Amino acid sequence: MKTAKIIGILLIVFSIYLGYIGINKVSNNTNEVNFLGLEIDASNESGQTEGLVYLGLAGALFIGGIYTIKK
Template structure:
């Protein structure tokens, strides 16, 4: 296994972990409470924005990892 394929595989694993963290961060900052029959939505916008940044970073790293794994060596 070449070094680029190894680095690509590591990047894919890292992207999955960062994506998982981002998804959990978005879910943790979006809550809905049922109070006396009324649904009250509580959201921390800065926390959700940070979660979306994590997801975006995960996509970029994932694409880089897939490119590294599928790239033909010369």
């Protein structure tokens, strides 16, 4: 197996891991409470932003891994 294919597979695996972390960060930092018909948003904006950065990195690594394997 070529070194490029091994690196591509590692990039894909790492991107899946980063995607998992990003999804958990976004979902853990988003919270809404309904109190007497009033919706209260108790979100952590910086945590959501961090989760979205992880998701963006995961997407870039996934595309890089696919490109590396096909090359």
